[in-house]
Amino acid sequence: MDMVVKEKAKSILDQYKYKPGPDKESTHYCPGCGHGNVHKMIGEAVDELGVAERAVLMSPVGCSVFAYYYFNMGHIQVAHGRAPAAATGVKRSQPHAIVMSYQGDGDLAAIGGNNILQAANRGENMTVFFINNAIYGMTGGQMAPTTLLGQRTSTTPRGRTRANEGFPIRVCELLASLEAPVYLERVALIDPKTTAKARKAIKKAIQMQVEGRGFSLVEILSPCPTGWKLSPVDSREWIAKNMLPVFPLGVYRDRSKEELPPNEEPKIETVAEALGIETGETATIRKSSAPLPETVRMKVAGFGGQGILFLGEVLAEAGMQAGHRVTWLPSYGPEMRGGTANCHVVISAERIGSPTVTLPNVLVAMNRPSYERFVDDVVDNGMLLYDSSLIEGVPVPERLRSYAIPATQIADSIGNTRVANVVMLGAYLGITGIFTREQALKALRLHIRRPQLLELNEKALDAGMKAASPKK
Ligand SMILES: Cc1ncc(C[n+]2csc(CCOP(=O)(O)OP(=O)(O)O)c2C)c(N)n1
Incomplete structure (x- = not known):
């Protein structure tokens, strides 16, 4: 009988030796938070694609600010919203690097909104993981650009209204209006089925970069039990019930089968x-x-x-x-x-x-x-x-x-x-x-x-x- 052995990805540290304090086993994330799941999937995908040695993860300002405690790969901690710019610099100076930016919805769609738009529009050969939990998790649950209409947050205590705060921003749809991106997909962490799809999308987004295709982004609807004041189980149901109607899952762009565009290296002038x-x-x-x-x-x-x-x-x-x-x-x-x-x-x-x-x-x-x-x-x-x-x-x-x-x-x-x-x-x-x-x-x-x-x-x-x- 064949035996399937599941072990921790090599691209995730075995012991979180850089983490301060005596606890080197658990992460700083709250129970039920989606960040840990996504970290694990990124680690596994990097292992499977054999790119750990040249992987560079850009971690953001937000709950995942400490991502460098967990990954066993190159890492740059960037200023709020600036991961796409830093990633651009790394990729252009080290084209062999596999550059991944990891960003929350506050980071990517608020303070870093223009950064992501321009990087996507330039078609930088990079991979973006966009963790949409509809809230600013780290700072205590303020409204994010992706907060739902009616959703209560610490800055919209009576619920977001279109008159006051406008509509939630749909990042995949927005980026799909640009020519350059090669792969855009929205996935969710709700149940094993959607999680398996998320895992596949994460790997594919890195694969696109390995093949030199260009800009990829995977938006992951991800639970924030603490920010939403729900249990971990209820949080997943909340995504299915409330987020899916606003943020439909699916592939918004896929050029994985198309012939690669001619190599147009950006010209660096003297x-x-x-x-x-x-x-x-x-x-x-x-x-x-x-x-x-x-x-x-x-x-x-x-x-x-x-x-x-x-x-x-x-x-x-x-x-x-x-x-x-x-x-x-x-x-x-x-x-x-x-x-x-x-x-x-x-x-x-x-x-x-x-x-x-x-x-x-x-x-x-x-x-x-x-x-x-x-x-x-x-x-x-x-x-x-x-x-x-x-x-x-x-x-x-x-x-x-x-x-x-x-x-x-x-x-x-x-x-x-x-x-x-x-x-x-x-x-x-x-x-x-x-x-x-x-x-x-x-x-x-x-x-x-x-x-x-x-x-x-x-x-x-x-x-x-x-x-x-x-x-x-
Ligand atoms: C320049 C700057 N502005 C504001 C902050 C405060 N701040 C820290 S995290 C954060 C929001 C993070 O929210 P999000 O990107 O959605 O990530 P999450 O914490 O939900 O994972 C803000 C506004 C900061 N650290 N730096």
């Missing part, structure tokens, strides 16, 4: 291409041509209109021209001209994990408020470059390597205050030499739209290099 500049050279990454003793984590700060974001961009571009790896992340304040502006630049010999710089080892401060705001964040022995024409009489910490550059004054003397930022670029180059003058000039050429300004900028660069002399 800056020059994006700006339509003819350089005659390609911006491919070469081997580093200039020394880089340590990863540069830089914050460039000043006021709007000083060309702070531009300076950051050109620094990053020059670093790239020198063959380093770089990131540039602008930080936009609510104001434009006259307000504060800052950006983060990382220049590294290694791959860069995060473009965010919270504890810089280089601060370029172009005005006093920025100096005061960021100087204490600079790590010990970090480098401080400040525009001493605008920042006077400030206490300069002994623990930093400080360079006072009268950038605005120098810029003035060569004919235009506005090139103070490029004077600072020259000063940084003069002090560190982590890229060459030619590389800085090329970066400027790539980022300056009006060629007639190039000469002035070259002058500013040279003046900055000359001015770079250590204060102490």
Whole structure:
């Protein structure tokens, strides 16, 4: 007699060793919650398809925020509603990865509504599991976009009304109005039959990605006994009775049998291409041509209109021209001209994990408020470059390597205050030499739209290099 052995999926951890506290056996989910069922089905499908080694699950903000305690696969915990964007980044940079976003109805259809719409519309080759429990479970049962008319929640204590809160949003139907998605199905966790269908759909949605077909989403009507104030058994009946009429089960799109579309890889432009500049050279990454003793984590700060974001961009571009790896992340304040502006630049010999710089080892401060705001964040022995024409009489910490550059004054003397930022670029180059003058000039050429300004900028660069002399 054949024996069927059922064992826990390898893609689900045997013991939840990352979970805090002594209990490493049970999950944090309430009794009767659907999240555990869906986790199990995802784990089994990943095992069966043999993709555990390259699977990356994006867990959301919501009850399943701790999904990483349970899965034995790659994992990224993302900001509320942003799983489709993060998944896009992972998939495009690592096309071999099997990327799954796992999202509640608050996460996917409220705060992340546009994220999912755009990812679906772009036809990202990813798999989305959408857990529709008609409520914000984690925060105590507020109304979600999928809350039913008449349903009582903590924010609709007399029941949702069409006049006040509008109609429930049907995500499968909405996405089915788009061209790109290849597989959309709504399933439910009601009884063994519907659960078996859910299991099949979950596997199929991952399979579609493995085959490179494009965007798939499975919506799972899932019980929330705590949020609904019902027993686990009654919750399943509640889905059948109340949710099914509003959210009919079924397949809303299935292109699993169609011939695969021709491979249209998204084209990644160089800056020059994006700006339509003819350089005659390609911006491919070469081997580093200039020394880089340590990863540069830089914050460039000043006021709007000083060309702070531009300076950051050109620094990053020059670093790239020198063959380093770089990131540039602008930080936009609510104001434009006259307000504060800052950006983060990382220049590294290694791959860069995060473009965010919270504890810089280089601060370029172009005005006093920025100096005061960021100087204490600079790590010990970090480098401080400040525009001493605008920042006077400030206490300069002994623990930093400080360079006072009268950038605005120098810029003035060569004919235009506005090139103070490029004077600072020259000063940084003069002090560190982590890229060459030619590389800085090329970066400027790539980022300056009006060629007639190039000469002035070259002058500013040279003046900055000359001015770079250590204060102490
Ligand atoms: C930016 C942001 N806004 C709001 C919150 C508060 N918050 C945490 S979970 C949640 C709703 C989760 O509901 P849902 O996505 O339906 O998942 P469930 O908890 O039901 O599984 C909200 C609004 C947050 N953490 N971050």
